[in-house]
Amino acid sequence: MTAATAQKLPEKFREPAVTPELAAEFGLKGDEYTRVLEILGREPTYTELGIFSVMWSEHCSYKSSRAHLSRLPTKAPWVIQGPGEGAGVIDIGDGQAAIFKMESHNHPSYIEPYQGAATGVGGILRDVFTMGARPVANLNALRFGDPSHPKTRQLVAGVVKGIGDYGNSVGVPTVGGETNFHPAYNGNILVNAMTVGVADTDKIFYSRGASVGQPVVYVGSKTGRDGIHGATMSSAEFTEGDEDQRPTVQVGDPFTEKLLLEACLELMKTDCIVSLQDMGAAGLTSSSVEIAAKGEIGLVMDLDKVPMREAGMVPYEIMLSESQERMLVILKPGREEEANKIFEKWDLDYATIGHTVERRYLTLNMYGKTWCDIPVPPLVDDAPKYMRPTAPSAKPAALDAKASELPAGGLAEALKKIIACPDIASKKWIYEQYDPLVRGETKAGPGAADAAIVRLDGKQKALVMSSDCCPRYVQANAWMGGMQAVAESWRNITAVGGRPLAITNNLNFGNPEKPEIMGQFVDAIDGMAQACKTLEYPVVSGNVSLYNETNGKAILPTPVIGGVGIIDDARKAALMTVKEGQTLLLVGGAGKHLGQSIYAREIHGLETGDVPPVDLKAEKQNGDAVREMITAGIIKACHDVSDGGALVALAEMAMVSDIGIETEGPDDAGFWFGEDQARYIIAVENPDDVKIAHIVLGKVGGDTLMGVPVATLRDLNEGWLPNYMAGKN
């Protein structure tokens, strides 16, 4: 397809005058605007002000978080690329790399759940395939408000459909995720999407590397007026009435994404590409600035040539549009024809819109004049960086002694209640709208095992992936909660027999200008850092989402961990399915800790007590032993003990296997529902094969658990969400 035909500037158009007030409206603080004036030595144009404001937004500059993120361990012998590129890259052997990242799309998804969630998936897919990887798995971590809140149902429906419609259409299996409900998310849901891709280690593409005299090529959807200033929206608190911001939410087109994906992968097989960058948040602005900054060059672009959806667009709109499914590519000189042929095969719009220059400026021409001429290095290097004040969080109140009392009806009654509570209830209603099977390599999708397992094409080796966070732990104790999120991710990868290799993290917090929120953030980072270090589980990519507040009320701090590991032989993986006659053993000791547990909350209405302590040494020791026994074929099925404790874990194994479990153990809430860490339930044929300390929990057989028919448990577990969505509860 051809480039846009030359258009005329709308006759009456004049850029608004730039004033300090306008700068403030654009989200630039007083001293930040002063800095802009110093850098330019003059007043910025309207277009330039827009560019500074998005580049210096929290979303793009990480100005509140940068100083702290540097404390996270990012190195290991298998790390090829840590944070700083579109996604993280790790070596998975045999000349292949896994490329992955998780990213939030919280604010857009609250304003317009379907498109917000859909474009969240689209954006993270592009981050991954931009680097040369074919996406092979999607995961998502969702947090919604109280089920009784009037907006929750509609948000769940919209977000789930948005994620499904996008991922299903592009043909990337959605293999895992998590969903929580809590009133703290009533006005600010969380939609975090993760993509994992696979590339050859000698065919990885970066945004760095451009040099002088190379063509700048635009490919993908036409640019429209959608999503203008989206990055700024994501960098401010919500107030009621912000639904009016709907025009700042972009609209997704998974079909174009699929074409763009295939075209990029085909182009990458040639050697035409110098570097490329997806137009994500802040669109053409951030992609062009990033390429210029990393290449230590400048860019001159003729915006007349940008394929446009609407007539009369002006530079400000073109630069700040967040229209989806677009890519900026730097080609080797003289290779345009070759690239164009591929774009034409895939029916994509494309245009050479500029070239790289030595003078390190971003220069934008349109309608015969220059609209922007700003030096690139200060735009990036002088972005504000704050060491915001922190305050320690209040310690959680001590757990009431009654927390360990059993309800009338005992363990069975407690189990029935917990298995049907929103956080534990089956999320089948959600994941049956996702296609986890496409590409034909999925060994374990949602609900089958502790982590998703997706084989590498043509191999028995498989990727193992999981998404984890327990926000109520982080709220109660940010340091321990941060550590726990990493430990649980590591444990889930381990529980199927995988070797945990690296993580991406998606740090969702409230307003960083409030010291107690910044305190949570800093503590959670320190907890994560310690776990990553001890477990040799580095952070290779991530995303920070701050200002998740509505009317001054913050969400629960939610640092989501997306973990990736490898299992050398998928045939040996341990799923949750048990068989008659197997013995179930608990590794890691008896449960007793009920502080912040699901049991205390659902049975006694208590959200108190400290979180279960994480002992990283025990995590490593127990996990390594379990993994060895899975590899050796001793363990036939495995499930880690997390939300709801050992009895909920057993119930999940019984339900997925459609068989009962005859349990043995004390009549004690802590034993069955305690959420003590570093524990696994393993199913074995012969308990004598297990050489590490363990407690026998029971034997597989019959059709009940704790006297409750497994079919009843399943009805309770699978019934809650569909009934809720149908308005029946």
Added chain:
Amino acid sequence: MKSVVVVFPGSNREKDMADALERASGHRPKLLWHKETELGKPDLMVLPGGFSYGDYLRCGAIAAHSPVMKEVIRLAQAGTPLLAVCNGFQMLVETRLVPGALLRNASLKFICKQTHLRLESESPTFTSKMKKGDVIHVPVAHGEGNYVVTPDMLKGMNDNGQIAFRYCGQDGRELVDINGSVDSIAGVYNETKTILGMMPHPEDATDATLGNDSAKPFFDGIVAAIAR
């Protein structure tokens, strides 16, 4: 065995299908871009699953008019076996090579889950290793798989043995409603049973490592029929 899997813009299960056919026959099918017009003389043609043209118009409606389809239709009418799965089935009904139409699922939601399929009528081309009444365990993944035909047409199809598969329970005794399809129909033949269109994905049930190779007899049957 020379098989051709046609790839449209938005197709996404061509790999699954190619893997399944290769597993059964030992030969990798040719993936043919929809702008091609020469198919040669294939033993089997496949229209795979996916979201051709984004399903933005009626599913399969645009792909049914792709350049390649003229030749696909000509060969199919002349007796070359044609297997059309999911989005391929949606294209197939658009070409009128089989009767009926596919509407949105009755639930109005995309649905992906394991189902059971009962073979209702044998075809020498597609089911030479299966018997009428056999049950296979095969996933569905579609938003618009709600099969409809007029009562008259349905009677004719039943009389001709053109109903290939129905959704059923695990033991095959009872029919199950998955998406609102009339009479739980999951797949249909043309009059000569050389063309099969079906919504479920047998190609995703052919690998024991992944926990389900229930559709192996289906693909083995196709390969055996072609080898004869």
